[in-house]
Amino acid sequence: MKIYQTAMTPSCRRVSIFLKELQVEVPREELNVRAGDNLTDEFAAKSVNGRVPLLELDDGTTICESVAICRYFDEITKSDKGLFGTNxxxxxxxxxxxxxxxxxxxxxxxxxxxxxxxxxxxxxxxxxxxxxxxxxxxxxxxxxxxxxxxxxxxxxxxxxxxxxxxxxxxxxxxxxxxxxxxxxxxxxxxxxxxxxxxxxxxx
Ligand SMILES: N[C@@H](CCC(=O)N[C@@H](CS)C(=O)NCC(=O)O)C(=O)O
CATH class of the missing domain: 1.20.1050.10 (Glutathione S-transferase Yfyf (Class Pi); Chain A, domain 2)
Structure with missing residues (x-):
């Protein structure tokens, strides 16, 4: 799996902080969205919203939207930190x-x-x-x-x-x-x- 990101952007930083809270390491591929790296046909085919961050899973499927990505990792790690609430x-x-x-x-x-x-x-x-x-x-x-x-x-x-x-x-x-x-x-x-x-x- 990997995350396509532009590390300095707010939405990507949001995911990065969340993953640090979970102590999860995920490989990253850095894109330059200001230069339009997210505007290619290849990226558009992967992403519903055409923006970063984008998580690509090992089966080739993808998840965009930073909160959806956070929720995915919260679930698969079975985190007990309750970052989405506990009760x-x-x-x-x-x-x-x-x-x-x-x-x-x-x-x-x-x-x-x-x-x-x-x-x-x-x-x-x-x-x-x-x-x-x-x-x-x-x-x-x-x-x-x-x-x-x-x-x-x-x-x-x-x-x-x-x-x-x-x-x-x-x-x-x-x-x-x-x-x-x-x-x-x-x-x-x-x-x-x-x-x-x-x-x-x-x-
Ligand atoms: N609601 C989305 C927002 C994503 C978003 O707007 N990403 C910006 C960077 S913070 C982006 O990709 N901008 C490039 C563009 O709009 O083409 C999320 O939370 O992931």
């Missing part, structure tokens, strides 16, 4: 917060970056105003996250879960990719960010 309520909370953080935070952030920078104008129509609006939606989501982390040590549960990995990727992307000053503005996000950053898998 009915916690699993539902993980699912709920994961969707909230992805749809209101990460997806908005990606749309902001792609449309403000026109980084992928060779493959999609970039709409600057949609970038501005998407960035604003992400900015408006941050107080909700701050409130949650004022009440809970971690985002979805009282323990570390996959949602903390996704949220860590989101905050790093907001700070560095979109120049939103998150950590200096929100003390509880800052407290949580220090907590998760100290985990070996985040180094």
């Amino acid at each position: 009915a309520k916690e699993k539902a909370d993980v699912e709920m917060w994961h969707r909230v953080v992805e749809f209101q935070g990460l997806y908005a952030g990606f749309q902001a970056f792609r449309n403000l920078t026109s980084i992928y104008s060779d493959r999609e129509t970039c709409v600057y105003d949609w970038g501005v609006e998407s960035k604003e939606r992400l900015v408006q989501f941050l107080p909700q996250l701050e409130q949650r982390l004022a009440e809970s040590d971690y985002v979805a549960s009282s323990r570390f879960t996959i949602v903390d990995i996704t949220t860590f990727i989101l905050i790093g992307f907001a700070q560095n990719g979109l120049e939103i000053e998150v950590l200096a503005t929100y003390p509880n996000i800052n407290r949580w960010f220090d907590l998760v950053s100290s985990r070996p898998s985040f180094q």
